[in-house]
Amino acid sequence: MSAEAEQSTDHGHGLPPASSVKRWLVTTNHKDVGILYTVTALFFLVFGGVLALLMRIQLWTPGEGFLAAVSYNQAVSAHGLIMIFWFLSPFAFGFANYVVPLQIGARDLAFPRLNALSYWLYLFSGILFGVSFFQGGTFAGGWTMYAPLNIPVYTPNIGASTAVLALVLFVASVTVSSVNFLTSMHRMRAEGMTLRRMPLFSWTILLTVWMMLFAFAALLAALLILSSDRLLGTQYFAATDAGGSLLWAHLFWFFGHPEVYIVFFPALGVMAETFQTFTGRRIVGRKWFIAAMVLVALQSFVVWMHHMFLTSINLQIKTLFMATTIGISLPFDLMVFALIYTLIKGRVRFTTPFLFSFGALVLFIIGGITGVFLGAVVLDYEFRGTYWVVAHFHYVMVGGVTALFGGLYYWFPKMTGKMYDEFLGKVHFALYFVGFNLLYFPMFLAWETPRRDFVYPEAFVSLHQLSTVGGFILGASFLVMFYNLSKSLLVGEEAGDNPWAYSVTTEWALPSPPPLENFPGRPTFETGMLEFRRGPGGTERSGVEAADGGEPTADGGEPSTDGGAAYVAEIEAESGHDEDHASPWPFAIGLASFVALLGFSGLQQGGFPTGLSGGFYAGLTGGGLVLLGWTLVRLARERFNGPVGPFGESWPFENVENTKLGVWLFLASDVVLFGAFIGSYVFIRVAHGWTDWHDLIPEAHVVLPGLINTYLLLTSSFAVVLALVAAERESRWGLVASLGLTFALGVAFLVNKALEWLHLFDLHGGAFAGGWLPSTNVASSTFYLTTGLHGLHVIAGLFISLYLIARAWGGAYLDDERPVEYFGLYWHFVDIVWLFLFPLFYIL
Known part of the structure; x- marks a missing residue:
C-alpha cells in the first residue's frame, strides 16, 4: 500500500469516539465543527464578559478606580473586539455549521477540511489575541481602532500589534468559511430544495455569508495596511495631512456597518424558526420577509458613512447617507411586522427558546428606534461619542444575540439528544432580560457620559451604579445557563428525535443527535410530505404532513413544511461512495499560522530588534513559515473523499463545478481586497494633491x-x-x-x-x-x-x-x-x- 493510501486509511473514513481528544483535533464533520464553534464562542463570551464587569466596577464612581487609565482602555478595547469578532458571529456559525447542511439535505459542507480549517484559524486567532495581554498590554485604542491612535506612536506595545495580527488571522478564517458556505448552499442542496423552499434560518445564513465575503475583505485591507504601518513603518494612517485618519474610517465602516447585519441576520433566522415552531404558524408574508432581507443585505454596503457624520465629509454627502439610513430601516419594519403578525395569528407556547426570541424582538425594536436618532445628521452631532451610542449599539447587537441563546436552547436537544431543564431555562431568561435592561437602559438616561471614559458627571452616579448592578445580574444569568446545560448533558432526560410539536424543518426528522453522514441515502424534497423511503417498496413517515391547502393551527392542526418534504433513497443506489471525516492538517495549519504571526508581531520598522527578544521572534517567524508550508503541502497531498453533489437546483451556478465556484468566490473577495488598496492609494493621493504627489517620488522611479x-x-x-x-x-x-x-x-x-x-x-x-x-x-x-x-x-x-x-x-x-x-x-x-x-x- 502506498504511503498516501495508508494516510487515507489512518485519517479517513473512521473517526475516533467523541470521548477522545483526538476526535476533536482531526474531525471535519460539520456537526462536530458546529459544536466546536459553539463551545469556543461561549468561552469568549465569558472572556469578554469578565472584561465588561471590570469596566462596570470601574464606573461605580467617576474617576480612576482599581484599574489604571491604560488598563481601563485595554479592557474597553479588548471587550469590544472579543465580543464583536470572537463571540457574536462564531456563536451563530456554530448553529449554521450544525443545522444548515441538515436543513438543505446535504451530507456535509462542500469542503469539509476547509470547514475544519476555518474553525482552527478562528481558535488560534483568539489564542493569539489572548497572548497580546502578556506582551506589554493589548490594543488600547478602542474596538474601532481609529487612526492615528492605532499606530505605534500612541499604542506602542508589541501586544497591540499582536491584536491586529490576530484579527488578520480571524478574517482568514471568515474568508475560508464564507467560500465554503456559499459553495455548499448554492451547489449542495438536495433535489427539490429550491431557494424558494429553503428554510428561513438557512436563508439568513446564505445572505450573511454573501455579506461576509465582501465586508471582511475590506476589513482585511484595513488590517494589512495597519499591520504594515505598525511592523514595517509605512505612513498610511500617520499621514494626517493626506487624510490617513479619514481613510481608516472609510475602510473600517465599509466593513463595520454590514457587520451589524452579519451579526443580526442569523439571530433573525432563529427568531423566524422559533416563532414558526412555537406558534404553529408559518411566518406571515414569507416571500416578502425574504425579499426584505435581500434588500437589507444589498443596502448594507451603502450606509457606512452615517458613522462618519462628525468627520470632514461635506453636507451633501452626509444628507445622502442620512437618506440611505432611513431607506434601510424600511425593510426591517416589514420583517418586524411579519414577526408580530405571526404571533397574533398563531397560538404561542412560552417555552425557553420562544421567550429568548420574543425578548430579542422587543430589544431590537428599542435598539432600532433609538438608532433613528443617530441616523439624523443634526442629532448625531449631539449623540455621537456618548453613552446613547453605547446603549443603542448593545440593544441592537446584544439584542440579536438574545435570539441566539434561544437558538442554543432550541437546538440543544438535537445536538445532544438530551432535554434541558425548562424551569431553569425560564429562570435564565428572567435574569437575563431584567439584567440586560437594568444594565443598558440607564445609559440612555445618562447619555451625556463620554464614551470610553471613566470620568463622568456626578449627577449620573446612581444611573451608572444601576447599570453595574444590571451587569452582574446579566452575568449571573449565564451561570444558570451553564449549570442547566451541563447538568442536562450529563443526566438530562432523553429528548427524542423531535421534542417540538410544530417544528417543520428537516433536522427534526432525523435522530438526535443525527448520524455521522446525516442521511442513510440521498434525500430529495419533491413531494408535499416529510417521509423517509427505507427500501425499494416502502416509506416511513415522520408524522409531519402538510395541510391540504389550508393553514396549520396551534391546537392540533398539521403544520405545513418549511422547505417542502423529504424522502431518502437507498444508500447503495444513491450515495455511491464513502466519505472521509477526519484530517489532522487543518489543525496543523492553524497552529503554524499562529506561530508565524506571533513571530511577526516582534517586527519593528521592518526588522527584528537585536538581542534575545528579537531572536525569539525571528525564530518563531521562520519556524512558523516552514511549518505552514509543510502542512499546506501535506493537506494538498492527502487523499480525502468529500461529499458529492449537486443533486438538485444550483441556481445561479448550475454549470460551475464546486471547486471552480470556490475559486471564483475567493477571487471575488480578492477583488474587494485589491480594490480597497487601490482605492486607498487614490484617496490619499487626492487628499495630498494629485499633481503634488510627484514631489514625493524620486526621478529614479522610472517606467x-x-x-x-x-x-x-x-x-x-x-x-x-x-x-x-x-x-x-x-x-x-x-x-x-x-x-x-x-x-x-x-x-x-x-x-x-x-x-x-x-x-x-x-x-x-x-x-x-x-x-x-x-x-x-x-x-x-x-x-x-x-x-x-x-x-x-x-x-x-x-x-x-x-x-x-x-x-x-x-x-x-x-x-x-x-x-x-x-x-x-x-x-x-x-x-x-x-x-x-x-x-x-x-x-x-
Missing part, C-alpha cells in the same frame, strides 16, 4: 521596470493557457514545459521587482539621499505596500505552480485538467491586477 514586468506577466498568462491545452491533449511534457515556463516568467518578474526596489532603497544625493524606503513618505508607502501585496500573490502562485509541476512530472492532470484550469484562473487574476497597478504607480 521601464514596470513595463518589463507587464510583458513578463502577460507572457506567463499565455504560458498557462498553453499548459491547459497540453493537459487537454494529454501531452505530459507539453504540460510540464508550459508550467515550467510560467514559473520561470514569474520568477523573472520577482527578480526584476527586487532589483528595482534595491535600486530605490539605495539612492544617493538629492531629496532622497537616504533612499526611497517604505517609511520615507506616504507615496513610497502606497507603492511598496500595494505592489508588495501583488508580489505576495505572485509568490503564492509560484508555489502552486511548483506543486503542479511536480505532480505533472508524475503524469497527473492528463485525465483531469481541472486543477490546471483553476490555477489559471488565479494566475490570470493576478496578471489583470498588475494591469491596473502599472499605470497607477508608473505612468500617472
Whole structure:
C-alpha cells in the first residue's frame, strides 16, 4: 500500500469516539465543527464578559478606580473586539455549521477540511489575541481602532500589534468559511430544495455569508495596511495631512456597518424558526420577509458613512447617507411586522427558546428606534461619542444575540439528544432580560457620559451604579445557563428525535443527535410530505404532513413544511461512495499560522530588534513559515473523499463545478481586497494633491521596470493557457514545459521587482539621499505596500505552480485538467491586477 493510501486509511473514513481528544483535533464533520464553534464562542463570551464587569466596577464612581487609565482602555478595547469578532458571529456559525447542511439535505459542507480549517484559524486567532495581554498590554485604542491612535506612536506595545495580527488571522478564517458556505448552499442542496423552499434560518445564513465575503475583505485591507504601518513603518494612517485618519474610517465602516447585519441576520433566522415552531404558524408574508432581507443585505454596503457624520465629509454627502439610513430601516419594519403578525395569528407556547426570541424582538425594536436618532445628521452631532451610542449599539447587537441563546436552547436537544431543564431555562431568561435592561437602559438616561471614559458627571452616579448592578445580574444569568446545560448533558432526560410539536424543518426528522453522514441515502424534497423511503417498496413517515391547502393551527392542526418534504433513497443506489471525516492538517495549519504571526508581531520598522527578544521572534517567524508550508503541502497531498453533489437546483451556478465556484468566490473577495488598496492609494493621493504627489517620488522611479514586468506577466498568462491545452491533449511534457515556463516568467518578474526596489532603497544625493524606503513618505508607502501585496500573490502562485509541476512530472492532470484550469484562473487574476497597478504607480 502506498504511503498516501495508508494516510487515507489512518485519517479517513473512521473517526475516533467523541470521548477522545483526538476526535476533536482531526474531525471535519460539520456537526462536530458546529459544536466546536459553539463551545469556543461561549468561552469568549465569558472572556469578554469578565472584561465588561471590570469596566462596570470601574464606573461605580467617576474617576480612576482599581484599574489604571491604560488598563481601563485595554479592557474597553479588548471587550469590544472579543465580543464583536470572537463571540457574536462564531456563536451563530456554530448553529449554521450544525443545522444548515441538515436543513438543505446535504451530507456535509462542500469542503469539509476547509470547514475544519476555518474553525482552527478562528481558535488560534483568539489564542493569539489572548497572548497580546502578556506582551506589554493589548490594543488600547478602542474596538474601532481609529487612526492615528492605532499606530505605534500612541499604542506602542508589541501586544497591540499582536491584536491586529490576530484579527488578520480571524478574517482568514471568515474568508475560508464564507467560500465554503456559499459553495455548499448554492451547489449542495438536495433535489427539490429550491431557494424558494429553503428554510428561513438557512436563508439568513446564505445572505450573511454573501455579506461576509465582501465586508471582511475590506476589513482585511484595513488590517494589512495597519499591520504594515505598525511592523514595517509605512505612513498610511500617520499621514494626517493626506487624510490617513479619514481613510481608516472609510475602510473600517465599509466593513463595520454590514457587520451589524452579519451579526443580526442569523439571530433573525432563529427568531423566524422559533416563532414558526412555537406558534404553529408559518411566518406571515414569507416571500416578502425574504425579499426584505435581500434588500437589507444589498443596502448594507451603502450606509457606512452615517458613522462618519462628525468627520470632514461635506453636507451633501452626509444628507445622502442620512437618506440611505432611513431607506434601510424600511425593510426591517416589514420583517418586524411579519414577526408580530405571526404571533397574533398563531397560538404561542412560552417555552425557553420562544421567550429568548420574543425578548430579542422587543430589544431590537428599542435598539432600532433609538438608532433613528443617530441616523439624523443634526442629532448625531449631539449623540455621537456618548453613552446613547453605547446603549443603542448593545440593544441592537446584544439584542440579536438574545435570539441566539434561544437558538442554543432550541437546538440543544438535537445536538445532544438530551432535554434541558425548562424551569431553569425560564429562570435564565428572567435574569437575563431584567439584567440586560437594568444594565443598558440607564445609559440612555445618562447619555451625556463620554464614551470610553471613566470620568463622568456626578449627577449620573446612581444611573451608572444601576447599570453595574444590571451587569452582574446579566452575568449571573449565564451561570444558570451553564449549570442547566451541563447538568442536562450529563443526566438530562432523553429528548427524542423531535421534542417540538410544530417544528417543520428537516433536522427534526432525523435522530438526535443525527448520524455521522446525516442521511442513510440521498434525500430529495419533491413531494408535499416529510417521509423517509427505507427500501425499494416502502416509506416511513415522520408524522409531519402538510395541510391540504389550508393553514396549520396551534391546537392540533398539521403544520405545513418549511422547505417542502423529504424522502431518502437507498444508500447503495444513491450515495455511491464513502466519505472521509477526519484530517489532522487543518489543525496543523492553524497552529503554524499562529506561530508565524506571533513571530511577526516582534517586527519593528521592518526588522527584528537585536538581542534575545528579537531572536525569539525571528525564530518563531521562520519556524512558523516552514511549518505552514509543510502542512499546506501535506493537506494538498492527502487523499480525502468529500461529499458529492449537486443533486438538485444550483441556481445561479448550475454549470460551475464546486471547486471552480470556490475559486471564483475567493477571487471575488480578492477583488474587494485589491480594490480597497487601490482605492486607498487614490484617496490619499487626492487628499495630498494629485499633481503634488510627484514631489514625493524620486526621478529614479522610472517606467521601464514596470513595463518589463507587464510583458513578463502577460507572457506567463499565455504560458498557462498553453499548459491547459497540453493537459487537454494529454501531452505530459507539453504540460510540464508550459508550467515550467510560467514559473520561470514569474520568477523573472520577482527578480526584476527586487532589483528595482534595491535600486530605490539605495539612492544617493538629492531629496532622497537616504533612499526611497517604505517609511520615507506616504507615496513610497502606497507603492511598496500595494505592489508588495501583488508580489505576495505572485509568490503564492509560484508555489502552486511548483506543486503542479511536480505532480505533472508524475503524469497527473492528463485525465483531469481541472486543477490546471483553476490555477489559471488565479494566475490570470493576478496578471489583470498588475494591469491596473502599472499605470497607477508608473505612468500617472
